[in-house]
Amino acid sequence: MRPLHVLLSVAVAAPQLFAQASSVTAIRAARLIIGDGSQIESPIVVITGERITAVGPAAQVRVPSGATVIDLAGYTLMPGFFDMHTHITSIDNDGGDLSVLKETAAHGAIYATINAKKTLDAGFTTIREAGATDYVDVVVRDAVNRGLIPGPRIHAAGPSLGSTGGHADVNGWSPNIMIPGTGAIVDGPDAIRHQVRKNVKYGSDQIKFVATGGILSVGDAVNAPQYGDDEMKALVDEATRLGRRVMAHAHGGAGLLAAVNAGVASIEHGSLVDDAAITAMKARGTYLVPTLIILEEIVTDGVRKGVPANSIAKATAIAADRRVRLRQAYRSGVKFALGTDATSDIHGRNGEEFKYMVDILGATPMDAITIGTMNSATLLGVEKDFGSVTTGKVADLVAVQGNPLQDIALLAHVQFVMKGGVVVKSSAAVR
Ligand SMILES: [Zn+2]
Structure with missing residues (x-):
C-alpha cells in the first residue's frame, strides 16, 4: 500500500497523471451515490487503469494487494x-x-x-x-x-x-x-x-x-x-x-x-x-x-x-x-x-x-x-461507459465532504475529482 501523500502531491501535469493510470486504486468513502438513484454506505470502489473493476460495501469487496488506498472518510463519492x-x-x-x-x-x-x-x-x-x-x-x-x-x-x-x-x-x-x-x-x-x-x-x-x-x-x-x-x-x-x-x-x-x-x-x-x-x-x-x-x-x-x-x-x-x-x-x-x-x-x-x-x-x-x-x-449516448459508478465503466468520480442528500448545496464544493482513473483534484482534507 503506497502512502497517501504520494497521491496528494501529484502535480496536475499530464505525463505523470497518465503514467499513474495503469495502477490499481481502492477508494473508501462514507457513502457512494451510484448515479442510478441508489446508494451504498461505507463502500469500496476499486479502479484498475481507467476502469472501475469492483464496487460494493467494504465488507464485501477485497482490496487488491499493492493497491493505492484513498480513504475519503466522511465524504460522499459520486460519478463525475x-x-x-x-x-x-x-x-x-x-x-x-x-x-x-x-x-x-x-x-x-x-x-x-x-x-x-x-x-x-x-x-x-x-x-x-x-x-x-x-x-x-x-x-x-x-x-x-x-x-x-x-x-x-x-x-x-x-x-x-x-x-x-x-x-x-x-x-x-x-x-x-x-x-x-x-x-x-x-x-x-x-x-x-x-x-x-x-x-x-x-x-x-x-x-x-x-x-x-x-x-x-x-x-x-x-x-x-x-x-x-x-x-x-x-x-x-x-x-x-x-x-x-x-x-x-x-x-x-x-x-x-x-x-x-x-x-x-x-x-x-x-x-x-x-x-x-x-x-x-x-x-x-x-x-x-x-x-x-x-x-x-x-x-x-x-x-x-x-x-x-x-x-x-x-x-x-x-x-x-x-x-x-x-x-x-x-x-x-x-x-x-x-x-x-x-x-x-x-x-x-x-x-x-x-x-x-x-x-x-x-x-x-x-x-x-x-x-x-x-x-x-x-x-x-455515452451511458454504457459513463454516468454511474458501476463495474466496467470509466472511473470518472467526484467526492464532497458530508452528505449531499441532506444538503444539496454541498455539490458546489467538490474536493476530489478523478478522471479516467487519475486523480486530478484532491484537497488537503482528503485522508
Ligand atoms: Zn447557451
Missing part, C-alpha cells in the same frame, strides 16, 4: 458530473453579442483553456458544448484528449445554426455594417443541410440550433419561432443521417413544439414549455435542459454582471412563469438533464445548478444527482 449546456469559450464581461466585433478565435481558445480547468475542478468531467465560433470547442476538446491541457471530456458543437435576425444573429445595427453572427446564420432547408454537413466535417459531435428567440439577444421575442417546420425537419434529418444528435435552443410556443416534433434530442431552456409540448416531449422521450442558474442570476444579479437592460427585462418578465412551467414539466414526467448555460462567471460554479433543480423543479437531492449524472450520460 455532466453539464449538458456550456459555452466554454466565453468569459466574464466579454461584451455579449459585441464580442464578435472585438475578439477572435484566439481569445476564445485562451478563455476555454481557463474555463476547462475550472469546470473539471468543479467535478464536471463531461460537458456538452452549445455553440462556439470558429470550432474553438473542437480544438479544445482535442487538446484535452491529447493531454495538453486539463479539462473535462468535451462534446463539441461548433457554431450553432440560426436564422437571419434570430437569436444567433447580431441585430439592431445599420444594414450597411456587416457583422458576423454568434452562430452560423443559414436560412432554408438546403443551406441548413449544407451547414450541418460542414459542422460534421469540422468536428462537431452534436448539432445545436436556435428554434425560438432568446434572452441575450436583441429584437427577438423569447417565444417566437425562428425556423419553419421544414427547416427544422431538414436540420434534424441531416444530422441524424450523419449520426449526430440535435439540441435546440427553445423557450416555448410553436417553435419549441416544432423542434420536438422535428425529433431533437433535447430542448434547451424550455422556459415557457406548455402542456402540448410536455405531452409531445414525453411521447418522444425528448430531454429538457433547463439552465436554471443563468436565468435566475440574470434576474437577481444581472446589473452587477453587466447584462444589457433589454436582456434583464426579458428574463424578469418570464421568471415567475418559467419556474411554474419547468416544475410542471418535471412533475409531468418529462426527462431532464443538467445544463447551466455556463458563460461568464458560471464556469467553475456549475455545481450550483443542483440546488436550483431541488428548489425550482422540486427534485429530491437524489433525483437531482441522477439528472446530473446518468440522465445526462443517456442524453449524450
Whole structure:
C-alpha cells in the first residue's frame, strides 16, 4: 500500500497523471451515490487503469494487494458530473453579442483553456458544448484528449445554426455594417443541410440550433419561432443521417413544439414549455435542459454582471412563469438533464445548478444527482461507459465532504475529482 501523500502531491501535469493510470486504486468513502438513484454506505470502489473493476460495501469487496488506498472518510463519492449546456469559450464581461466585433478565435481558445480547468475542478468531467465560433470547442476538446491541457471530456458543437435576425444573429445595427453572427446564420432547408454537413466535417459531435428567440439577444421575442417546420425537419434529418444528435435552443410556443416534433434530442431552456409540448416531449422521450442558474442570476444579479437592460427585462418578465412551467414539466414526467448555460462567471460554479433543480423543479437531492449524472450520460449516448459508478465503466468520480442528500448545496464544493482513473483534484482534507 503506497502512502497517501504520494497521491496528494501529484502535480496536475499530464505525463505523470497518465503514467499513474495503469495502477490499481481502492477508494473508501462514507457513502457512494451510484448515479442510478441508489446508494451504498461505507463502500469500496476499486479502479484498475481507467476502469472501475469492483464496487460494493467494504465488507464485501477485497482490496487488491499493492493497491493505492484513498480513504475519503466522511465524504460522499459520486460519478463525475455532466453539464449538458456550456459555452466554454466565453468569459466574464466579454461584451455579449459585441464580442464578435472585438475578439477572435484566439481569445476564445485562451478563455476555454481557463474555463476547462475550472469546470473539471468543479467535478464536471463531461460537458456538452452549445455553440462556439470558429470550432474553438473542437480544438479544445482535442487538446484535452491529447493531454495538453486539463479539462473535462468535451462534446463539441461548433457554431450553432440560426436564422437571419434570430437569436444567433447580431441585430439592431445599420444594414450597411456587416457583422458576423454568434452562430452560423443559414436560412432554408438546403443551406441548413449544407451547414450541418460542414459542422460534421469540422468536428462537431452534436448539432445545436436556435428554434425560438432568446434572452441575450436583441429584437427577438423569447417565444417566437425562428425556423419553419421544414427547416427544422431538414436540420434534424441531416444530422441524424450523419449520426449526430440535435439540441435546440427553445423557450416555448410553436417553435419549441416544432423542434420536438422535428425529433431533437433535447430542448434547451424550455422556459415557457406548455402542456402540448410536455405531452409531445414525453411521447418522444425528448430531454429538457433547463439552465436554471443563468436565468435566475440574470434576474437577481444581472446589473452587477453587466447584462444589457433589454436582456434583464426579458428574463424578469418570464421568471415567475418559467419556474411554474419547468416544475410542471418535471412533475409531468418529462426527462431532464443538467445544463447551466455556463458563460461568464458560471464556469467553475456549475455545481450550483443542483440546488436550483431541488428548489425550482422540486427534485429530491437524489433525483437531482441522477439528472446530473446518468440522465445526462443517456442524453449524450455515452451511458454504457459513463454516468454511474458501476463495474466496467470509466472511473470518472467526484467526492464532497458530508452528505449531499441532506444538503444539496454541498455539490458546489467538490474536493476530489478523478478522471479516467487519475486523480486530478484532491484537497488537503482528503485522508
Ligand atoms: Zn447557451
